[in-house]
Amino acid sequence: MKQKFRIALIGTGYIGKTHALAYRSVNAVFPDLPELVADLVVDIDETAGRAFAAQFGFARFSTDWHDAVSDPEIDIIAIATPNHLHKDMAIEALRAGKHVYCEKPLAVTIEDSEAMAEAARNASGQTLVGYNYLCNPALQLARKMIESGRIGRPLFFRGVNDEDYMADPKTPHSWRCERAKAGAGTLGDLATHLISLSQFLMGDIVGVAGRTYTAHAKRPVASDQAAYRTVENDDVVSVLVEFEGGARGELSSSRIAWGRKNRLAFEIHGEKGTILFDQERLNELEIFETPEDADAQGFRKILIGPAHPPYGAFVQSTGHQLGFNDxxxxxxxxxxxxxxxxxxxxPSFEDALKVEQVIDRVLNPQPGT
Incomplete structure (x- = not known):
């Protein structure tokens, strides 16, 4: 009999929908896997939650996340809630012997992140954090190129992650503007992807010097545009880093960059070449390699296709593209x-903690840095 794992999803918002779509697709795309059963969905809004359960084929629904954690039939707890709710759900699930699949960032404070990682060390269950950009075959190829020496010793990483979802100063205040619910702003929402990506490709970050900037100090209340609330976290962040191998880097991120939709881009300079990538063109990777003849130098674009697993599990033709949900x-x-x-x-909770440690060092710089 084929092995089965039953999953409970907590949260039915934007990222919860991407989870539900993935649960429905994973066994069709990868038929040799054990079966994933979408068993239980949890949302505090009963009407919306029941509709979501029916839409995506979940067998059961609850308004209480404790029901998922205590249910002996559930193997995996997936947490797709606002950031400040992650810690208690994850720790209780781990203590109950569940596997935990948690969206990023790990938590809103370094203390909560450390508590989650400690709980994972003492638990039998697996943990995974939702830095799904790392699953891109293009980034897997970039890592392979670096490890094989295609560009020589990596010397410098320059990365940016910009969006414009809060570029308009009239965009209403939300939980993402509150330190207690979101933690850091751009630093914890966007730059966290950039940090995880840079460490995936370059190794751990060991030196940090950063600055944050809040461009729009107040935002209107959604229910009353004449009333305003204070924005408690950052709109823009810039960070200088040093990687464990000695390479240096610059990381920059903004949530107020008009025209940028998901510009998660980087370039890596090595002794013998350069690699370029931009998430807005997520099926392309560019590489410059120093040839013998100077007149033949130039960047070469690699279009991701079936030669770059697991692209071929989705489509057999190059140029037909993978997307975010894939x-x-x-x-x-x-x-x-x-x-x-x-x-x-x-990345496990332990890996994600390394991202949170970088964020904490930006927010709480040590004397002399």
Missing amino acids: LKVIEVKNLIEGIANGSPCY
């Missing part, structure tokens, strides 16, 4: 494989 399917595949094989998932 990366989530790959992430869920990695989760199921890790649980089935008993091998650590990446």
Whole structure:
């Protein structure tokens, strides 16, 4: 009989929908995997939650996340809630022997993140954090190129993650503007992807010097445009970093960059070449390699296709493109494989803690830095 894992999803918002789509697709795309059963969905809004359960084929619904954690039939708890709710749900689930699949960032404070990582160290369940951009075959190829020496020793990483979802100063105040609910602003929402990506490609960050900036200090209240609330976290962040191998880097992120929709872009300069990537063109990777003849030098674009696994599991033709939701399917595949094989998932809570440590060093610089 084929092995099965039953999953409970807590949260039915934007990211919850990407989870639900991935649960429905993962066994169709990767038929040799154990079966993932969308068993239970949890949302405090009963009307919306029941509609979501029916839409995506969940067998059951609850308004109380404790029901998911205590249910002996559930193997995996997926947390797709606002950031400040992650810690208690994750720790209780781990203590109950569940595997935990949590969206980023890990938590809103370094103390909460450390508590989650400690709970994972003492638990039998696997953990995975939703940095699904790392599942892109283009980034897997970039890492392979670096490790094989295609561009020589990496010397410098320059990365940016910009969006414009809060560029308009009239955009209403939300939980994302509150330190207690969101933690850091751009730093914890967007730059966290950039930090995780840079460490995936370059190794751990060991030196940090950063500055944050809040461009719009107040935002209107959604229910009363004449009333305003204070924005408690950052709109823009700039960070200088040093990686464990000695390479240096510059990381910059903004949530007020008009015209930028998901510009998660980087360039890596090595002794013998350069690699370029931009998430807005997520099926392309560019590489410059120093040839013998100077007149033949130039960047070469690699279009991701079936030669770059697991692209071929989705489509057999180059140029037909993977998308954001496909990366989530790959992430869920990695989760199921890790649980089935008993091998650590990446990034685990321990890996994600390293991202939170960088964020904390930006927000709370040590004397002399």
